[in-house]
Amino acid sequence: MNPASYDVVDGVRTYKLFIDGQWVNSARNITADSINPADGSLFARTQQAGAPEVTRAIEAAHAAFASWGSSLASTREKMLLKVAEVIDRRTPEIRDILIDECGSVFNKALWEIDYVTDCLRSAAGDVRHVMGETMPVTQPGQISMSVRRPLGVVAGIAPFNSPFLLSMKKIAFALAAGNTFVLKPSEETPISAALIADLFEEAGLPTGVLNVVPGVPAEVGDILIADPRVKLVTFTGSTRTGRHLAVEAAKHLKKFCLEMGGKSPLIVLKDADLDYAVNAAAFGVFLHQGQVCMANSKVIVEAPIFDAFAERFVAKAKGVTVGHPRDTTSVVGPLIRESQCAFIDSQLADAREKGAEVLTGGTHEGRYFQPTVLSGVTSDMRIYHEESFGPVVSLIRVEDAEAALEVANDTAYGLSAAVITNDLQKALNISLRLESGMVHVNDCTISDEPHVPFGGVKNSGFGREGGRSSWEELTEQKWITIQMGQREFPF
Numbered sequence: 001m002n003p004a005s006y007d008v009v010d011g012v013r014t015y016k017l018f019i020d021g022q023w024v025n026s027a028r029n030i031t032a033d034s035i036n037p038a039d040g041s042l043f044a045r046t047q048q049a050g051a052p053e054v055t056r057a058i059e060a061a062h063a064a065f066a067s068w069g070s071s072l073a074s075t076r077e078k079m080l081l082k083v084a085e086v087i088d089r090r091t092p093e094i095r096d097i098l099i100d101e102c103g104s105v106f107n108k109a110l111w112e113i114d115y116v117t118d119c120l121r122s123a124a125g126d127v128r129h130v131m132g133e134t135m136p137v138t139q140p141g142q143i144s145m146s147v148r149r150p151l152g153v154v155a156g157i158a159p160f161n162s163p164f165l166l167s168m169k170k171i172a173f174a175l176a177a178g179n180t181f182v183l184k185p186s187e188e189t190p191i192s193a194a195l196i197a198d199l200f201e202e203a204g205l206p207t208g209v210l211n212v213v214p215g216v217p218a219e220v221g222d223i224l225i226a227d228p229r230v231k232l233v234t235f236t237g238s239t240r241t242g243r244h245l246a247v248e249a250a251k252h253l254k255k256f257c258l259e260m261g262g263k264s265p266l267i268v269l270k271d272a273d274l275d276y277a278v279n280a281a282a283f284g285v286f287l288h289q290g291q292v293c294m295a296n297s298k299v300i301v302e303a304p305i306f307d308a309f310a311e312r313f314v315a316k317a318k319g320v321t322v323g324h325p326r327d328t329t330s331v332v333g334p335l336i337r338e339s340q341c342a343f344i345d346s347q348l349a350d351a352r353e354k355g356a357e358v359l360t361g362g363t364h365e366g367r368y369f370q371p372t373v374l375s376g377v378t379s380d381m382r383i384y385h386e387e388s389f390g391p392v393v394s395l396i397r398v399e400d401a402e403a404a405l406e407v408a409n410d411t412a413y414g415l416s417a418a419v420i421t422n423d424l425q426k427a428l429n430i431s432l433r434l435e436s437g438m439v440h441v442n443d444c445t446i447s448d449e450p451h452v453p454f455g456g457v458k459n460s461g462f463g464r465e466g467g468r469s470s471w472e473e474l475t476e477q478k479w480i481t482i483q484m485g486q487r488e489f490p491f
């Protein structure tokens, strides 16, 4: 990374804030430690923005909007493509940061980087397609049209689990539409955010268009939400945090986009290819050690195949390699923090107490949680309802497809869902009735593309991210009429 982006203090890098194109320390000079989840070692430190720095970041973004907001489509397109090129060249360095900071296993880190370059290129391709419309008129001589305008300053609040992808997705589409940006990264992953600023800086982004202010979440968040120059806050994270922030945003009548948690069901019908279904279900819950919002943590299986499915799935889970994320053979790496292991321990204790059986796993060494499979999970157990955000899955036996649908919809969340069957008519019928923002037939629940309307319903949020749907969130429509010649007024 640019040596200006950090100081080395006692042999440890202390990353700075990125405001108005400058790498700066906070006036109060407070830092936070970043701990490598793989071994608990001190990985880096980060300056913590206080009120003066967050306000300066908003000011810088607001000032930069004057030119970025009216820049040529080709200028924004070139910039996004340039950042993708820089990322292609710096992939090994980015991969290592994602591994050390977030505990991403090797291949997940590479997948995340690949998604980001795809996303930047997809956003660049969309720049020329942010279209307005012309409208029919009822008044003689009038031309009536709507134009799409960027909002101004957009603030992004991002989670820890795929920090590069989830921040970049917000930034790429916001900048493509002509907005400027202030990013508040997760306190667990501020270095990925400094890296994003560094990549845009190398690509030559004009100063102030992107600003990165890690800090104490509530302190930074409150300022971003309250400042009238911030026109949209786009949040990805837990439902608990999102709910709190949405209430705060409402007090300021701030436009707000929410991408939140999930308890995603995967339905396996009795005609499914068992091995295929087992592989899909395993990928959908063990990827990134289950720390994925779309993870299929509830697998609902029709009774005639339940026992055979459970036997093969347990064998599959036992064969999943748990290990250091730098080891290219590891599939499941460490959870982000020890308290997450304790949280899952308490969910498992509750489930066991109420009669669930742990078919495999259920233990952890440090932050390395074994792939865990439960059966006999019922709706009075916490794990039936709560997100685990770990490699833990409940297998639920149901009598038929209708019962499967009922269990699948029996959740406060509604992010992603999947159904595996060769009966496509039944699959479509179920897809339409699943209370979920996204449904995948003959796949697991984890799927994302930069150009699709990604997002949830119920407590998983509102608003969509990606492609054309992003423009709905990131631009405002302005209605303009032109009267050709003089109209007649009634008085």
Ligand code: NAD
Binding pocket: 157, 158, 159, 160, 161, 162, 166, 184, 185, 186, 187, 217, 218, 219, 220, 221, 222, 236, 237, 238, 239, 240, 241, 242, 244, 245, 259, 260, 261, 262, 292, 293, 294, 387, 389, 415, 456, 460, 461
């Ligand atoms: P989190 O809610 O703890 O934190 C998310 C972000 O909110 C972080 O940047 C955090 O610092 C910030 N934050 C927390 N309190 C705040 C406050 N008072 N003011 C301002 N900001 C505040 O979530 P997490 O643990 O980082 O991420 C995991 C959660 O995110 C899971 O629930 C997961 O399902 C969800 N998630 C959803 C999606 C999606 O697209 N729907 C994607 C990834 C993760």
